Amino acid sequence: MKRFLAILLLPILLVTAAAAQSASNAAQTLLVLPFENTSKVPGLEWIGESFPEILGEKMGSAALYVVPRQDRNYAFERAGIPPNLRPSHATLFQIGEQMDVDYMVLGQYRFDGQSFSVEARLLDVKRLRLSDPIQESGPLNSLIAIETALARDLLRTVNPSWGLGRSELRADSTPIRLDAFEDYIRGIVATSRPERIRKLREALRIYPNYFQAMLQLGETYFSAREYESAAAWLSRIPRTDPAAREASFYAGLAYLYSGDFEKAENALGYLASVFPLTEVYNDLGVVAARRGKKSAMEYFQKAVQADAADPDYRFNLGLTLYKAGDLAGATRQLREAVRLRPTDSEAHALLDSASSKPDPASHPRLPLERVKRNYDETSFRQLALEIENMTEARLAKTDPRSHAAYHVERGRELLEQRFIGEAGRQFREAIGLDVNNAAAHAGLAEVLEANNDAGGARWEANAALNLQPLAEAYLVLARLDLRDNNFEAASANAERAVALQPSNPAAADWKRTIAEKLAERTQAKP
Numbered sequence: 001m002k003r004f005l006a007i008l009l010l011p012i013l014l015v016t017a018a019a020a021q022s023a024s025n026a027a028q029t030l031l032v033l034p035f036e037n038t039s040k041v042p043g044l045e046w047i048g049e050s051f052p053e054i055l056g057e058k059m060g061s062a063a064l065y066v067v068p069r070q071d072r073n074y075a076f077e078r079a080g081i082p083p084n085l086r087p088s089h090a091t092l093f094q095i096g097e098q099m100d101v102d103y104m105v106l107g108q109y110r111f112d113g114q115s116f117s118v119e120a121r122l123l124d125v126k127r128l129r130l131s132d133p134i135q136e137s138g139p140l141n142s143l144i145a146i147e148t149a150l151a152r153d154l155l156r157t158v159n160p161s162w163g164l165g166r167s168e169l170r171a172d173s174t175p176i177r178l179d180a181f182e183d184y185i186r187g188i189v190a191t192s193r194p195e196r197i198r199k200l201r202e203a204l205r206i207y208p209n210y211f212q213a214m215l216q217l218g219e220t221y222f223s224a225r226e227y228e229s230a231a232a233w234l235s236r237i238p239r240t241d242p243a244a245r246e247a248s249f250y251a252g253l254a255y256l257y258s259g260d261f262e263k264a265e266n267a268l269g270y271l272a273s274v275f276p277l278t279e280v281y282n283d284l285g286v287v288a289a290r291r292g293k294k295s296a297m298e299y300f301q302k303a304v305q306a307d308a309a310d311p312d313y314r315f316n317l318g319l320t321l322y323k324a325g326d327l328a329g330a331t332r333q334l335r336e337a338v339r340l341r342p343t344d345s346e347a348h349a350l351l352d353s354a355s356s357k358p359d360p361a362s363h364p365r366l367p368l369e370r371v372k373r374n375y376d377e378t379s380f381r382q383l384a385l386e387i388e389n390m391t392e393a394r395l396a397k398t399d400p401r402s403h404a405a406y407h408v409e410r411g412r413e414l415l416e417q418r419f420i421g422e423a424g425r426q427f428r429e430a431i432g433l434d435v436n437n438a439a440a441h442a443g444l445a446e447v448l449e450a451n452n453d454a455g456g457a458r459w460e461a462n463a464a465l466n467l468q469p470l471a472e473a474y475l476v477l478a479r480l481d482l483r484d485n486n487f488e489a490a491s492a493n494a495e496r497a498v499a500l501q502p503s504n505p506a507a508a509d510w511k512r513t514i515a516e517k518l519a520e521r522t523q524a525k526p
Contacts, residue, residue: 028064028065028102028103028158028159029064029065029066029067029099029100029101029102029103030059030060030064030065030066030067030101030102030103030104030105030158031066031067031072031096031099031101031103031104031105032051032052032055032056032059032066032067032072032104032105033051033052033072033092033104033105033106034048034049034051034052035047035048035051035106035107035108035109035118035120036048036086036107036108036109037108037109037110038108038109038110039109039110039111039112041111041112041113044109044111046182046185046186046189047109047143047185048109049185049188049189050143050147050181050185051105051107051109051118051120051147051150052069052072053069053185053188054144054147054148054151055105055147055150055151055154056068056069058147058148058151058152059151059154059155064155064158067099067101069188071099075095075098075099076095079091079094079095079098081095089123089130092104092106092123093123093125093128096123096125097125101125102124102125102126103122103123103124103125103158104122104123104125105120105121105122105123105154106120106121106123107119107120107121107134111140114139115137115138115139115140116137116138116139116140116142116143116146117135117136117137118135118136118137118146118147118150119133119134119135120133120134120135120150120153120154121133121134122134122154122157122158131157134150134153134154134157136149136150136153140178141178143178143181144176144181176207176210177206177207179206180202180203180204180206180207180210180213181203183199183200183202183203183206183213184199184200184203184210184212184213184216186199187199187200187202187203187213187216187217188200188216193220193223193224196216196220197217197220197221200213200216200217200220201217204217211237211238211241211243211244211247212243214233214234214236214237214243214247215234215237215243215246215247217233218230218231218232218233218234218237218247218250218251218254219234219246219250221233222234222250222253222254225257227253227254227255227257227258228254228258230250230251230254231251231254231255231258231260231263234247234248234250234251234254235247235251235263235267239270240420242419242420242421245271245274245275245377246375246377248267248268248270248271249267249268249271249277249279249280249283249375250375251263251267252264252265252266252267252268252271252283252287253283253371253373255267256283256286256287256290256371261287261290261291262291264287265284265287265288265291268280268283268284268287269284272284274419275377277375277376277377278302278303278306278307278310278313279303279372279374279375279376281299281300281302281303281306282299282300282303282312282313282316282370282371282372283371283372284299285297285298285299285300285303285316285320285369286316286369286370286371289316289320289369290369296320296369297317297320297321297324300313300316300317300320300369301317303316303317304317304333308336309340310340311336311337311338311340311341311344311347312337312370312372314333314334314336314337314340315333315334315337315344315346315347315350315370316369316370317333318330318331318332318333318334318337318347318350318351318354319350319366319367319369320369321333322334322350322353322354322366323366327354327355330350330354331351331354331355334347334350334351334354335351337351338351346367349367350366350367391406400433400434401433401434401437403433403434404429404430404431404433404434404437404440405430405434405437407426407427407429407430407433407440408426408427408430408437408439408440408443410426411423411424411426411427411430411440411443412439412443414426415443415446415447420447420450420451423443423447424444424447424448424451426443427440427441427443427444427447428444430443431444436467437467438464438465438467438468438470438473439464439468439470439472441460441461441463441464441467441473442460442461442464442470442472442473442476443472444460445457445458445459445460445461445464445472445473445476446472446476448460449476449479449480454480454483457476457480458476458477458480460476461473461474461476461477461480462477469496469500470500471496471497471498471500471501471504471507472497474493474494474496474497474500474507475493475494475497475506475507475510477489477490477493478490478491478493478494478497478510478514479510481493482513482514482517487514487517487518488518490514490517490518491511491514491515491518494507494510494511494514495511497510497511498511
């Protein structure tokens, strides 16, 4: 994963203007609008807001950036459009142009008491073109599956090579009950904090492992400065879930504000290891400073190197240099902070102190380091998308096998960090380029196994083994056999994995686990 992070960060500073422009042109951006309710059945208005949630989750990828809900609301607010107003196509075109999106999704849905149906259209903003209607239908309690199928259809409309099979998309769907999903949607659109909390807690009562609802609830408590409640909810999200990145950021700040610096450092340190956002480095510096650690200097230097135009990063580094007795360095940073924000009286005062009070101990009261409360994964993903597009443009000139090998390597890196959705897209892209790439099939088998699609995982693992013996594929089969209580087959597959990779610790661990299970069963027999 370290190599992956270097790919994301270093070229951003080194890429030429021409290459950046080329990548920007290659990037595709999508805005999903709430769908219109054409039903006569009351109480279904909440479903309209569910489409941006599910379509955004399913359609977002390295090839397609989906505008988040808060950015959409901000754009509509700036345009003076009330939340419940249905703008004309001309107005939508204008908003799309202002937001510089490539595509917009708009649609409507209907429930006749028995069947739920949806019709969507893809608006090509750049070409001023509206697609033919795209339709899906089914029982209302299959709403998420219907929306997932619609995402597949829309992906194929944007680019036929992006579409996934129906079974694969449904396998990725989280088994969330409709009533829990309704409470979640009603919670995120609620205008009052008590109502938002009530609905999100109800969604979690119905479905305790609803981690996206857990994230929203934790952030709601955080915004209300109820930091203990925020940390309690956010820390329950497992790090294997995509919501863990944002949850770790706000949990870290909640622990920081609660005075639990050790837990704050643990949460933010984990996030920095998988998603090195500048604000995370800054806040790690704040935590380190509060703990009296010298590593605070290193974190603040990283933040300034990544974003030299942020006055708070300059201020924090200047303050830390002043405490360390580096008056020249502190003066340089504080002068930049004042230049970037001339009204910053605290920076002015500290700059004066660096000149007139060279001994920090003589300062009556030094200010505290400044915390960044904004989690800007969106900007990071946009930068990553541009880097991805530049890489794709370069790889497009190579042979398909080399291109596929790159996607397999990326998929393995992402899979190691439990970025399951992103890893799956990489492996599928590799298979599309080279169907005989055994490692791609084995990687996709692991992704499908993680998504509880045992049938798909077994099929892909066998497809890999038909091409080449791979320890990863045998381990997938071993775990699936163990899940089915087929201990003999599990043991045989684990043995094959160890024979191929004797030094693979995962293979050795699974071989030992299966052997213990087999021994327990043998002893239990009369």
